[in-house]
Amino acid sequence: MSNHHINPSRWIELYSDYLFNYTISRVNDREIAKDIIQDTFFAGLKSMKNFKGEASERTWLISILKRKIIDYYRKINSRKGQAEVRMTYNTDENEGDWLEERVEDEGYLNAQETLENTELGNAIYDCMDKLSERQATVFKMKTILNYETEAICNELNITASNLWVIIHRARTALAECMEKHWFKS
Amino acid sequence: MLKLFLISKEEAFHICDKSQYQESTLGEKFKLRFRYLWCSTTRVYVNRNCKLTKTLKSSNLECLEHNERKLMEDRLNEQLKNQM
Known part of the structure:
Protein backbone atom coordinates (compact mmCIF):
# COMPACT_ATOMS: atom_id res chain seq x y z
CA MET A 1 0.00 0.00 0.00
CA ASP A 105 39.44 23.60 -13.24
CA GLU A 106 38.55 25.58 -10.12
CA GLY A 107 34.99 24.38 -10.29
CA TYR A 108 36.18 20.82 -9.97
CA LEU A 109 38.33 21.64 -6.95
CA ASN A 110 35.39 23.30 -5.25
CA ALA A 111 33.08 20.34 -5.81
CA GLN A 112 33.51 19.01 -2.28
CA GLU A 113 32.75 22.39 -0.77
CA THR A 114 29.68 22.75 -2.97
CA LEU A 115 28.45 19.33 -1.91
CA GLU A 116 28.85 20.21 1.77
CA ASN A 117 27.01 23.48 1.25
CA THR A 118 24.18 21.69 -0.50
CA GLU A 119 23.87 19.20 2.34
CA LEU A 120 23.80 22.02 4.84
CA GLY A 121 21.28 23.89 2.69
CA ASN A 122 19.09 20.79 2.55
CA ALA A 123 19.28 20.41 6.33
CA ILE A 124 18.21 24.04 6.78
CA TYR A 125 15.32 23.59 4.35
CA ASP A 126 14.26 20.42 6.19
CA CYS A 127 14.11 22.48 9.38
CA MET A 128 12.32 25.31 7.61
CA ASP A 129 9.64 22.82 6.54
CA LYS A 130 8.66 22.61 10.19
CA LEU A 131 7.93 26.34 10.41
CA SER A 132 4.49 27.73 9.70
CA GLU A 133 4.01 29.10 6.19
CA ARG A 134 3.99 32.68 7.50
CA GLN A 135 7.17 32.18 9.52
CA ALA A 136 8.96 30.54 6.59
CA THR A 137 7.96 33.33 4.20
CA VAL A 138 9.09 36.13 6.51
CA PHE A 139 12.28 34.32 7.44
CA LYS A 140 13.23 33.66 3.82
CA MET A 141 12.52 37.24 2.79
CA LYS A 142 14.55 38.67 5.65
CA THR A 143 17.41 36.19 5.87
CA ILE A 144 17.92 34.68 2.45
CA LEU A 145 16.66 37.38 0.12
CA ASN A 146 17.93 40.16 2.45
CA TYR A 147 14.84 42.35 2.10
CA GLU A 148 14.57 45.50 4.20
CA THR A 149 12.21 45.25 7.19
CA GLU A 150 10.01 47.97 5.72
CA ALA A 151 9.72 46.23 2.35
CA ILE A 152 8.59 42.99 3.98
CA CYS A 153 6.08 44.82 6.17
CA ASN A 154 4.63 46.56 3.12
CA GLU A 155 4.47 43.43 1.03
CA LEU A 156 2.94 41.23 3.71
CA ASN A 157 0.94 43.98 5.38
CA ILE A 158 2.35 43.44 8.85
CA THR A 159 3.87 45.79 11.42
CA ALA A 160 7.58 45.84 12.25
CA SER A 161 6.92 44.44 15.72
CA ASN A 162 4.91 41.60 14.15
CA LEU A 163 7.81 40.89 11.86
CA TRP A 164 10.29 40.67 14.72
CA VAL A 165 8.02 38.34 16.69
CA ILE A 166 7.78 36.07 13.65
CA ILE A 167 11.55 36.24 13.09
CA HIS A 168 12.19 35.43 16.75
CA ARG A 169 9.94 32.37 16.67
CA ALA A 170 11.37 31.19 13.37
CA ARG A 171 14.97 31.59 14.53
CA THR A 172 14.30 29.84 17.84
CA ALA A 173 12.63 26.89 16.09
CA LEU A 174 15.36 26.70 13.46
CA ALA A 175 18.18 26.86 15.98
CA GLU A 176 16.58 24.03 17.97
CA CYS A 177 16.04 21.91 14.89
CA MET A 178 19.57 22.50 13.55
CA GLU A 179 20.98 21.69 16.96
CA LYS A 180 19.18 18.38 16.89
CA HIS A 181 19.72 17.37 13.27
CA TRP A 182 22.90 19.06 12.07
CA PHE A 183 25.25 20.19 14.84
CA LYS A 184 24.97 16.94 16.76
CA SER A 185 25.62 14.73 13.76
CA MET B 1 22.21 55.50 36.01
CA LEU B 2 22.41 51.70 36.09
CA LYS B 3 18.72 51.53 35.28
CA LEU B 4 19.47 52.99 31.86
CA PHE B 5 21.35 49.83 30.92
CA LEU B 6 18.94 47.34 32.42
CA ILE B 7 16.75 45.57 29.92
CA SER B 8 14.42 42.60 30.18
CA LYS B 9 15.27 39.17 28.79
CA GLU B 10 12.69 39.62 26.02
CA GLU B 11 14.19 42.94 25.07
CA ALA B 12 17.64 41.37 24.99
CA PHE B 13 16.39 38.63 22.66
CA HIS B 14 14.80 41.23 20.41
CA ILE B 15 18.02 43.27 20.19
CA CYS B 16 19.96 40.09 19.53
CA ASP B 17 17.59 39.20 16.65
CA LYS B 18 17.95 42.68 15.19
CA SER B 19 21.73 42.46 15.51
CA GLN B 20 21.76 39.39 13.27
CA TYR B 21 20.55 41.69 10.49
CA GLN B 22 22.67 44.70 11.52
CA GLU B 23 19.56 46.58 12.59
CA SER B 24 20.37 47.29 16.24
CA THR B 25 21.78 50.60 17.43
CA LEU B 26 25.02 51.07 19.32
CA GLY B 27 23.09 51.83 22.51
CA GLU B 28 21.03 48.65 22.15
CA LYS B 29 24.15 46.59 21.58
CA PHE B 30 25.66 48.03 24.73
CA LYS B 31 22.57 47.15 26.76
CA LEU B 32 22.61 43.62 25.35
CA ARG B 33 26.28 43.19 26.26
CA PHE B 34 25.60 44.34 29.76
CA ARG B 35 22.83 41.77 30.20
CA TYR B 36 24.98 39.13 28.51
CA LEU B 37 27.50 39.52 31.33
CA TRP B 38 25.22 38.47 34.13
CA CYS B 39 22.28 36.56 32.54
CA SER B 40 22.96 32.96 31.53
CA THR B 41 19.67 32.64 29.58
CA THR B 42 20.69 35.64 27.46
CA ARG B 43 24.13 34.12 26.93
CA VAL B 44 22.61 30.84 25.71
CA TYR B 45 20.23 32.68 23.38
CA VAL B 46 22.91 35.00 21.95
CA ASN B 47 25.40 32.19 21.37
CA ARG B 48 22.80 29.99 19.72
CA ASN B 49 21.50 32.82 17.55
CA CYS B 50 24.98 33.82 16.39
CA LYS B 51 25.78 30.19 15.61
CA LEU B 52 22.62 30.01 13.48
CA THR B 53 23.58 33.19 11.59
CA LYS B 54 27.07 31.85 10.93
CA THR B 55 25.64 28.55 9.68
CA LEU B 56 23.12 30.28 7.43
CA LYS B 57 25.84 32.47 5.94
CA SER B 58 28.17 29.57 5.27
CA SER B 59 25.41 27.60 3.53
CA ASN B 60 25.00 30.24 0.78
CA LEU B 61 21.32 29.41 0.84
CA GLU B 62 19.20 30.54 -2.11
CA CYS B 63 15.48 30.77 -2.62
CA LEU B 64 13.03 32.07 -5.18
CA GLU B 65 11.75 35.64 -5.17
CA HIS B 66 8.01 36.05 -4.65
CA ASN B 67 7.38 37.00 -8.31
CA GLU B 68 9.53 34.12 -9.61
CA ARG B 69 7.56 31.69 -7.51
CA LYS B 70 4.26 33.20 -8.67
CA LEU B 71 5.25 32.89 -12.34
CA MET B 72 6.26 29.28 -11.81
CA GLU B 73 2.99 28.56 -10.05
CA ASP B 74 0.92 30.15 -12.84
CA ARG B 75 2.72 28.08 -15.47
CA LEU B 76 2.28 24.90 -13.49
CA ASN B 77 -1.41 25.57 -12.91
CA GLU B 78 -1.90 26.22 -16.61
CA GLN B 79 -0.17 22.98 -17.49
CA LEU B 80 -2.24 21.17 -14.90
CA LYS B 81 -5.43 22.60 -16.37
CA ASN B 82 -4.44 21.53 -19.89
CA GLN B 83 -3.68 18.06 -18.69
CA MET B 84 -7.08 17.53 -17.09
Whole structure:
Protein backbone atom coordinates (compact mmCIF):
# COMPACT_ATOMS: atom_id res chain seq x y z
CA MET A 1 0.00 0.00 0.00
CA SER A 2 1.30 3.48 -0.83
CA ASN A 3 2.18 5.76 2.04
CA HIS A 4 2.57 9.00 0.12
CA HIS A 5 0.17 10.94 -2.02
CA ILE A 6 0.72 13.30 -4.88
CA ASN A 7 -0.67 16.81 -4.94
CA PRO A 8 0.75 19.04 -7.72
CA SER A 9 -1.23 22.07 -6.59
CA ARG A 10 1.08 22.34 -3.55
CA TRP A 11 4.38 21.60 -5.27
CA ILE A 12 5.46 25.24 -5.61
CA GLU A 13 4.58 26.08 -2.03
CA LEU A 14 6.24 23.01 -0.56
CA TYR A 15 9.20 22.18 -2.77
CA SER A 16 10.16 25.05 -5.09
CA ASP A 17 12.73 26.60 -2.74
CA TYR A 18 14.22 23.26 -1.77
CA LEU A 19 14.58 22.26 -5.43
CA PHE A 20 15.90 25.71 -6.32
CA ASN A 21 18.62 25.55 -3.69
CA TYR A 22 19.53 22.05 -4.82
CA THR A 23 19.72 23.10 -8.46
CA ILE A 24 21.51 26.44 -8.17
CA SER A 25 24.37 24.85 -6.26
CA ARG A 26 24.84 22.56 -9.25
CA VAL A 27 24.33 24.91 -12.20
CA ASN A 28 25.37 28.27 -10.69
CA ASP A 29 22.87 30.26 -12.72
CA ARG A 30 19.58 31.55 -11.39
CA GLU A 31 17.74 31.59 -14.73
CA ILE A 32 18.90 28.13 -15.74
CA ALA A 33 17.99 26.78 -12.30
CA LYS A 34 14.46 28.20 -12.63
CA ASP A 35 14.04 26.65 -16.10
CA ILE A 36 15.23 23.26 -14.89
CA ILE A 37 12.80 23.33 -11.95
CA GLN A 38 9.91 24.34 -14.17
CA ASP A 39 10.80 21.45 -16.49
CA THR A 40 10.95 19.14 -13.50
CA PHE A 41 7.45 20.11 -12.41
CA PHE A 42 6.12 19.65 -15.95
CA ALA A 43 7.80 16.25 -16.20
CA GLY A 44 6.34 15.38 -12.81
CA LEU A 45 2.86 16.23 -14.05
CA LYS A 46 3.34 14.07 -17.12
CA SER A 47 4.52 11.08 -15.15
CA MET A 48 2.18 11.43 -12.19
CA LYS A 49 0.68 8.05 -13.01
CA ASN A 50 4.04 6.42 -12.31
CA PHE A 51 4.16 7.73 -8.75
CA LYS A 52 3.79 4.65 -6.58
CA GLY A 53 3.89 6.45 -3.26
CA GLU A 54 6.80 4.38 -1.97
CA ALA A 55 8.98 7.47 -1.60
CA SER A 56 7.89 10.93 -0.53
CA GLU A 57 6.70 13.38 -3.14
CA ARG A 58 9.86 15.46 -2.60
CA THR A 59 12.18 12.48 -3.10
CA TRP A 60 10.29 11.59 -6.26
CA LEU A 61 10.62 15.16 -7.59
CA ILE A 62 14.33 15.22 -6.70
CA SER A 63 14.88 12.06 -8.75
CA ILE A 64 13.26 13.77 -11.75
CA LEU A 65 15.30 16.92 -11.08
CA LYS A 66 18.56 14.96 -11.01
CA ARG A 67 17.82 13.60 -14.47
CA LYS A 68 16.98 17.12 -15.70
CA ILE A 69 20.32 18.43 -14.38
CA ILE A 70 22.18 15.59 -16.09
CA ASP A 71 20.29 16.36 -19.33
CA TYR A 72 21.29 20.01 -19.01
CA TYR A 73 24.98 19.15 -18.64
CA ARG A 74 24.82 16.64 -21.47
CA LYS A 75 23.36 19.33 -23.68
CA ILE A 76 25.92 22.02 -22.85
CA ASN A 77 28.81 19.59 -22.91
CA SER A 78 27.96 18.38 -26.36
CA ARG A 79 27.72 22.02 -27.52
CA LYS A 80 30.91 23.02 -25.69
CA GLY A 81 32.77 19.95 -26.93
CA GLN A 82 31.94 20.75 -30.53
CA ALA A 83 33.06 24.35 -30.09
CA GLU A 84 36.38 23.30 -28.55
CA VAL A 85 37.17 20.93 -31.36
CA ARG A 86 36.41 23.58 -33.93
CA MET A 87 38.03 26.56 -32.28
CA THR A 88 40.93 25.42 -30.14
CA TYR A 89 42.02 21.85 -30.46
CA ASN A 90 42.32 21.63 -34.16
CA THR A 91 45.96 20.58 -34.49
CA ASP A 92 47.74 17.38 -33.54
CA GLU A 93 50.26 19.38 -31.51
CA ASN A 94 47.64 20.63 -29.08
CA GLU A 95 46.11 17.25 -28.47
CA GLY A 96 45.80 16.46 -24.78
CA ASP A 97 45.99 20.06 -23.58
CA TRP A 98 42.34 20.01 -22.66
CA LEU A 99 43.03 17.40 -20.00
CA GLU A 100 45.40 19.68 -18.08
CA GLU A 101 42.91 22.49 -18.26
CA ARG A 102 40.28 20.21 -16.79
CA VAL A 103 42.60 19.24 -13.91
CA GLU A 104 43.14 22.89 -13.09
CA ASP A 105 39.44 23.60 -13.24
CA GLU A 106 38.55 25.58 -10.12
CA GLY A 107 34.99 24.38 -10.29
CA TYR A 108 36.18 20.82 -9.97
CA LEU A 109 38.33 21.64 -6.95
CA ASN A 110 35.39 23.30 -5.25
CA ALA A 111 33.08 20.34 -5.81
CA GLN A 112 33.51 19.01 -2.28
CA GLU A 113 32.75 22.39 -0.77
CA THR A 114 29.68 22.75 -2.97
CA LEU A 115 28.45 19.33 -1.91
CA GLU A 116 28.85 20.21 1.77
CA ASN A 117 27.01 23.48 1.25
CA THR A 118 24.18 21.69 -0.50
CA GLU A 119 23.87 19.20 2.34
CA LEU A 120 23.80 22.02 4.84
CA GLY A 121 21.28 23.89 2.69
CA ASN A 122 19.09 20.79 2.55
CA ALA A 123 19.28 20.41 6.33
CA ILE A 124 18.21 24.04 6.78
CA TYR A 125 15.32 23.59 4.35
CA ASP A 126 14.26 20.42 6.19
CA CYS A 127 14.11 22.48 9.38
CA MET A 128 12.32 25.31 7.61
CA ASP A 129 9.64 22.82 6.54
CA LYS A 130 8.66 22.61 10.19
CA LEU A 131 7.93 26.34 10.41
CA SER A 132 4.49 27.73 9.70
CA GLU A 133 4.01 29.10 6.19
CA ARG A 134 3.99 32.68 7.50
CA GLN A 135 7.17 32.18 9.52
CA ALA A 136 8.96 30.54 6.59
CA THR A 137 7.96 33.33 4.20
CA VAL A 138 9.09 36.13 6.51
CA PHE A 139 12.28 34.32 7.44
CA LYS A 140 13.23 33.66 3.82
CA MET A 141 12.52 37.24 2.79
CA LYS A 142 14.55 38.67 5.65
CA THR A 143 17.41 36.19 5.87
CA ILE A 144 17.92 34.68 2.45
CA LEU A 145 16.66 37.38 0.12
CA ASN A 146 17.93 40.16 2.45
CA TYR A 147 14.84 42.35 2.10
CA GLU A 148 14.57 45.50 4.20
CA THR A 149 12.21 45.25 7.19
CA GLU A 150 10.01 47.97 5.72
CA ALA A 151 9.72 46.23 2.35
CA ILE A 152 8.59 42.99 3.98
CA CYS A 153 6.08 44.82 6.17
CA ASN A 154 4.63 46.56 3.12
CA GLU A 155 4.47 43.43 1.03
CA LEU A 156 2.94 41.23 3.71
CA ASN A 157 0.94 43.98 5.38
CA ILE A 158 2.35 43.44 8.85
CA THR A 159 3.87 45.79 11.42
CA ALA A 160 7.58 45.84 12.25
CA SER A 161 6.92 44.44 15.72
CA ASN A 162 4.91 41.60 14.15
CA LEU A 163 7.81 40.89 11.86
CA TRP A 164 10.29 40.67 14.72
CA VAL A 165 8.02 38.34 16.69
CA ILE A 166 7.78 36.07 13.65
CA ILE A 167 11.55 36.24 13.09
CA HIS A 168 12.19 35.43 16.75
CA ARG A 169 9.94 32.37 16.67
CA ALA A 170 11.37 31.19 13.37
CA ARG A 171 14.97 31.59 14.53
CA THR A 172 14.30 29.84 17.84
CA ALA A 173 12.63 26.89 16.09
CA LEU A 174 15.36 26.70 13.46
CA ALA A 175 18.18 26.86 15.98
CA GLU A 176 16.58 24.03 17.97
CA CYS A 177 16.04 21.91 14.89
CA MET A 178 19.57 22.50 13.55
CA GLU A 179 20.98 21.69 16.96
CA LYS A 180 19.18 18.38 16.89
CA HIS A 181 19.72 17.37 13.27
CA TRP A 182 22.90 19.06 12.07
CA PHE A 183 25.25 20.19 14.84
CA LYS A 184 24.97 16.94 16.76
CA SER A 185 25.62 14.73 13.76
CA MET B 1 22.21 55.50 36.01
CA LEU B 2 22.41 51.70 36.09
CA LYS B 3 18.72 51.53 35.28
CA LEU B 4 19.47 52.99 31.86
CA PHE B 5 21.35 49.83 30.92
CA LEU B 6 18.94 47.34 32.42
CA ILE B 7 16.75 45.57 29.92
CA SER B 8 14.42 42.60 30.18
CA LYS B 9 15.27 39.17 28.79
CA GLU B 10 12.69 39.62 26.02
CA GLU B 11 14.19 42.94 25.07
CA ALA B 12 17.64 41.37 24.99
CA PHE B 13 16.39 38.63 22.66
CA HIS B 14 14.80 41.23 20.41
CA ILE B 15 18.02 43.27 20.19
CA CYS B 16 19.96 40.09 19.53
CA ASP B 17 17.59 39.20 16.65
CA LYS B 18 17.95 42.68 15.19
CA SER B 19 21.73 42.46 15.51
CA GLN B 20 21.76 39.39 13.27
CA TYR B 21 20.55 41.69 10.49
CA GLN B 22 22.67 44.70 11.52
CA GLU B 23 19.56 46.58 12.59
CA SER B 24 20.37 47.29 16.24
CA THR B 25 21.78 50.60 17.43
CA LEU B 26 25.02 51.07 19.32
CA GLY B 27 23.09 51.83 22.51
CA GLU B 28 21.03 48.65 22.15
CA LYS B 29 24.15 46.59 21.58
CA PHE B 30 25.66 48.03 24.73
CA LYS B 31 22.57 47.15 26.76
CA LEU B 32 22.61 43.62 25.35
CA ARG B 33 26.28 43.19 26.26
CA PHE B 34 25.60 44.34 29.76
CA ARG B 35 22.83 41.77 30.20
CA TYR B 36 24.98 39.13 28.51
CA LEU B 37 27.50 39.52 31.33
CA TRP B 38 25.22 38.47 34.13
CA CYS B 39 22.28 36.56 32.54
CA SER B 40 22.96 32.96 31.53
CA THR B 41 19.67 32.64 29.58
CA THR B 42 20.69 35.64 27.46
CA ARG B 43 24.13 34.12 26.93
CA VAL B 44 22.61 30.84 25.71
CA TYR B 45 20.23 32.68 23.38
CA VAL B 46 22.91 35.00 21.95
CA ASN B 47 25.40 32.19 21.37
CA ARG B 48 22.80 29.99 19.72
CA ASN B 49 21.50 32.82 17.55
CA CYS B 50 24.98 33.82 16.39
CA LYS B 51 25.78 30.19 15.61
CA LEU B 52 22.62 30.01 13.48
CA THR B 53 23.58 33.19 11.59
CA LYS B 54 27.07 31.85 10.93
CA THR B 55 25.64 28.55 9.68
CA LEU B 56 23.12 30.28 7.43
CA LYS B 57 25.84 32.47 5.94
CA SER B 58 28.17 29.57 5.27
CA SER B 59 25.41 27.60 3.53
CA ASN B 60 25.00 30.24 0.78
CA LEU B 61 21.32 29.41 0.84
CA GLU B 62 19.20 30.54 -2.11
CA CYS B 63 15.48 30.77 -2.62
CA LEU B 64 13.03 32.07 -5.18
CA GLU B 65 11.75 35.64 -5.17
CA HIS B 66 8.01 36.05 -4.65
CA ASN B 67 7.38 37.00 -8.31
CA GLU B 68 9.53 34.12 -9.61
CA ARG B 69 7.56 31.69 -7.51
CA LYS B 70 4.26 33.20 -8.67
CA LEU B 71 5.25 32.89 -12.34
CA MET B 72 6.26 29.28 -11.81
CA GLU B 73 2.99 28.56 -10.05
CA ASP B 74 0.92 30.15 -12.84
CA ARG B 75 2.72 28.08 -15.47
CA LEU B 76 2.28 24.90 -13.49
CA ASN B 77 -1.41 25.57 -12.91
CA GLU B 78 -1.90 26.22 -16.61
CA GLN B 79 -0.17 22.98 -17.49
CA LEU B 80 -2.24 21.17 -14.90
CA LYS B 81 -5.43 22.60 -16.37
CA ASN B 82 -4.44 21.53 -19.89
CA GLN B 83 -3.68 18.06 -18.69
CA MET B 84 -7.08 17.53 -17.09
